[in-house]
Amino acid sequence: MTTVALLGNPNTGKTTLFNELTDKYEYVGNWTGVTVEKKVGQIRHSDTVVVDLPGIYSLNPITKDESVVTNYLLKDKPDLILNVTNASQLKRNLLLSIEVLELGLPVIITLNMIDDLKRSGHYYNLETLSKSLGCPVKTTNARSKEGLEQLKTELIQDNVQVNANGPLKLNYPLMVSQAIRQADQALVKDYNIEPHFAHWLAIQFINQNKVVRKYAKTHQLKPLLSQQAYYDAQKFADQIFETRLSFIETTLAAATEQLQSTQHVELTSKIDKIVTHPVFGLPIFVGVFYLMFKLSFDWVGTPISTELDKLLSGPISTWATQFLTQVGALPMLRSLIVNGLIAGVGGVLVFIPQIFVLFACISILEDSGYMARAALVTDRIMEMIGLNGKAFIPLIIGFGCNVTGIMAARTIEQPKERLITTLISPFMSCSARLPIYSLFVAALFPRNQAVIVLSIYFLGIAVALLMAKFYHVLFKVKEHSVFIVELPEYHIPRLDIIWHGTWDKGKGFIKKAGTIIFAGTVLIWLLSNFGVHGYVTGINQSFAANLGKILLPIFRPMGVTTWQPISALLTGVLAKEVISSSMMVLFHTSNQAALIGVLSGSFTTLSAYALLVFILLYIPCFATIGTIKSETGSAKWAAYSVVSGLVISYGLAFLIFQIGSLLA
Amino acid sequence: MGLIVNIIIIAAIFGFAGYQIYRAIKRSRQGKCAACDYDCEVKRMADKAKKKAF
Numbered sequence: 001m002t003t004v005a006l007l008g009n010p011n012t013g014k015t016t017l018f019n020e021l022t023d024k025y026e027y028v029g030n031w032t033g034v035t036v037e038k039k040v041g042q043i044r045h046s047d048t049v050v051v052d053l054p055g056i057y058s059l060n061p062i063t064k065d066e067s068v069v070t071n072y073l074l075k076d077k078p079d080l081i082l083n084v085t086n087a088s089q090l091k092r093n094l095l096l097s098i099e100v101l102e103l104g105l106p107v108i109i110t111l112n113m114i115d116d117l118k119r120s121g122h123y124y125n126l127e128t129l130s131k132s133l134g135c136p137v138k139t140t141n142a143r144s145k146e147g148l149e150q151l152k153t154e155l156i157q158d159n160v161q162v163n164a165n166g167p168l169k170l171n172y173p174l175m176v177s178q179a180i181r182q183a184d185q186a187l188v189k190d191y192n193i194e195p196h197f198a199h200w201l202a203i204q205f206i207n208q209n210k211v212v213r214k215y216a217k218t219h220q221l222k223p224l225l226s227q228q229a230y231y232d233a234q235k236f237a238d239q240i241f242e243t244r245l246s247f248i249e250t251t252l253a254a255a256t257e258q259l260q261s262t263q264h265v266e267l268t269s270k271i272d273k274i275v276t277h278p279v280f281g282l283p284i285f286v287g288v289f290y291l292m293f294k295l296s297f298d299w300v301g302t303p304i305s306t307e308l309d310k311l312l313s314g315p316i317s318t319w320a321t322q323f324l325t326q327v328g329a330l331p332m333l334r335s336l337i338v339n340g341l342i343a344g345v346g347g348v349l350v351f352i353p354q355i356f357v358l359f360a361c362i363s364i365l366e367d368s369g370y371m372a373r374a375a376l377v378t379d380r381i382m383e384m385i386g387l388n389g390k391a392f393i394p395l396i397i398g399f400g401c402n403v404t405g406i407m408a409a410r411t412i413e414q415p416k417e418r419l420i421t422t423l424i425s426p427f428m429s430c431s432a433r434l435p436i437y438s439l440f441v442a443a444l445f446p447r448n449q450a451v452i453v454l455s456i457y458f459l460g461i462a463v464a465l466l467m468a469k470f471y472h473v474l475f476k477v478k479e480h481s482v483f484i485v486e487l488p489e490y491h492i493p494r495l496d497i498i499w500h501g502t503w504d505k506g507k508g509f510i511k512k513a514g515t516i517i518f519a520g521t522v523l524i525w526l527l528s529n530f531g532v533h534g535y536v537t538g539i540n541q542s543f544a545a546n547l548g549k550i551l552l553p554i555f556r557p558m559g560v561t562t563w564q565p566i567s568a569l570l571t572g573v574l575a576k577e578v579i580s581s582s583m584m585v586l587f588h589t590s591n592q593a594a595l596i597g598v599l600s601g602s603f604t605t606l607s608a609y610a611l612l613v614f615i616l617l618y619i620p621c622f623a624t625i626g627t628i629k630s631e632t633g634s635a636k637w638a639a640y641s642v643v644s645g646l647v648i649s650y651g652l653a654f655l656i657f658q659i660g661s662l663l664a
Numbered sequence: 665m666g667l668i669v670n671i672i673i674i675a676a677i678f679g680f681a682g683y684q685i686y687r688a689i690k691r692s693r694q695g696k697c698a699a700c701d702y703d704c705e706v707k708r709m710a711d712k713a714k715k716k717a718f
Binding site for chain 2: 019327337341401404407504505507508512515516522523526575621624625626627628
């Protein structure tokens with residue numbers, strides 16, 4: 001049986017590659033001494049076993065978990081090492097590769113995510129790399145399965161041919177190489193250690209590898225232990241690092257091929273001078289978002305949405321009513337299907353165009369390389385608050401879904417900063433709130449739809465940042481995480497990537513329509529058709545009306561004069577889209593156009609804006625509350641986010657309406 | 665007969681809605697990927713891994 005060890009830096013797509021290479025795998029307990037699970041898989045139609053090692057930057061471990069790899073290399077001898085690297089970050093990745101190549105075991109290096117490298121305009125001559133490193137170099141793209149079959153064939157072949165030249169030998173400075181030679185000769189002679197392994201042990205020991213030094217102590221390797229103080233005093237470790245780095249730089253310089261002319265790079269830097277400008281950067285960022293909303297609401301989304309609504313309220317509703325009457329459906333069932341489900345769920349589905357256009361815009365911004373610049377531009381403002389651009393990335397992701405945003409906050413290492421980002425995430429306007437904005441802006445701000453929605457989004461950001469500052473002072477945050485962002489070169493977004501990005505996000509919306517929005521609509525239909533005395537013919541005697549009327553005095557100071565929006569808000573906790581379908585059911589309207597008419601009669605522009613602000617900031621949906629609880633590990637923070645959301649949203653909507661009324 | 669069919673349809677709609685609310689709350693409690701709207705690559709990989717593991 002052949003054993004292949006999968007080794008590489010974190011985030012090189014190692015796990016994706018492991019999943020693609022093996023057709024079944026199992027967890028075989030934990031690695032010794034740590035809680036990291038050991039995963040072993042098998043390549044189909046072969047007796048080759050693949051061991052997935054934890055991602056590391058160097059064989060000299062920083063954490064206990066990272067020591068797994070060095071310990072594995074010291075104790076087990078895999079037949080082959082597959083070193084997975086991120087093709088775009090080869091300079092950093094090769095530092096680990098050199099350490100592995102010096103061991104002398106057969107190694108195959110694969111440049112994974114090769115597509116990303118090609119898109120950046122560079123490529124590496126594989127033959128040059130292979131000659132310089134002394135091992136086969138392959139390219140793969142685990143996500144698109146490119147190069148995987150060839151790699152699989154290589155892995156199940158007889159591996160004796162690989163590394164026929166033995167370990168990689170770098171030209172370390174004279175003193176260092178002398179020290180290595182003396183130590184490895186003594187180890188071979190006195191301890192009967194295999195020469196390649198002795199050589200590697202000597203380099204790793206001199207390079208202050210903690211695990212190897214412990215190994216030397218356990219095995220009483222005197223030639224190394226007796227010289228330890230000398231190695232450290234001479235700073236041999238630094239010299240080793242410098243030699244390796246310059247070797248990598250020379251190798252990469254020789255192997256780099258330009259796919260695109262330098263004009264492309266120049267263009268990127270020219271664009272960056274404008275879009276990341278200290279003064280113009282922010283207005284450009286706002287402008288980009290404005291354009292996005294203009295596209296979603298005014299230019300593309302709303303016109304298609306209006307057509308969909310006509311289809312739904314016209315032919316579909318009429319056909320459904322006729323069909324239900326013909327088959328003898330009870331009036332109650334007819335009302336449930338036509339006025340409840342078709343009007344309610346359909347009323348949300350007609351917003352598909354707006355949501356998909358917005359998701360497509362976000363995907364274009366991400367794929368073109370602009371989002372990384374947005375994080376950089378906002379970094380300056382975030383710095384003033386005490387957070388940094390890193391925290392802005394989860395917030396931007398939160399525009400799609402707050403749950404995803406909160407999950408993305410995991411990238412922030414500093415626990416207090418992470419908690420702050422989690423707590424402010426629900427203030428970011430997720431896509432589920434779009435249908436209700438669309439309704440209100442169409443009803444009361446028909447000429448300024450994009451500006452109003454833009455202002456709501458930015459108000460969300462402003463509240464989030466203010467709260468972040470408040471928490472920052474409250475939690476007495478002293479430590480900061482570092483924000484390093486790689487700025488990829490700009491490129492024309494690829495259609496398939498945009499489509500995948502849009503579909504992955506948009507699919508969830510359609511799925512929700514058939515599940516939780518459907519359920520929420522049925523619930524609100526029940527509440528609006530039943531009262532304390534059972535089935536009611538007038539909606540004013542229903543549970544929904546009773547509940548709304550009880551709460552109406554609380555909402556009156558922010559300009560709400562009817563009970564329907566209040567009852568609709570309650571169902572929004574299930575999912576924010578349900579507010580729209582509930583409004584449709586509660587106002588007894590059969591289509592979007594009719595509801596827009598009713599809303600424009602029940603609200604003024606001021607009270608509508610105050611309500612939109614309330615909707616933006618009030619209680620997060622159940623899914624978000626659940627995620628806050630699971631990510632912070634405390635129900636208290638989840639409860640706190642509900643209370644703080646309510647207080648802030650009410651306070652702000654109240655202020656907007658009251659001050660606005662005074663000024664009017 | 666017609667009445668029974670009507671009642672069955674109404675019961676099915678309410679049953680499905682009730683089940684969906686129950687499921688949504690259960691998934692929300694789990695939080696993380698279960699609660700998230702997106703069907704991203706990581707989520708797909710995690711699901712695939714769950715099926716693959718033996």
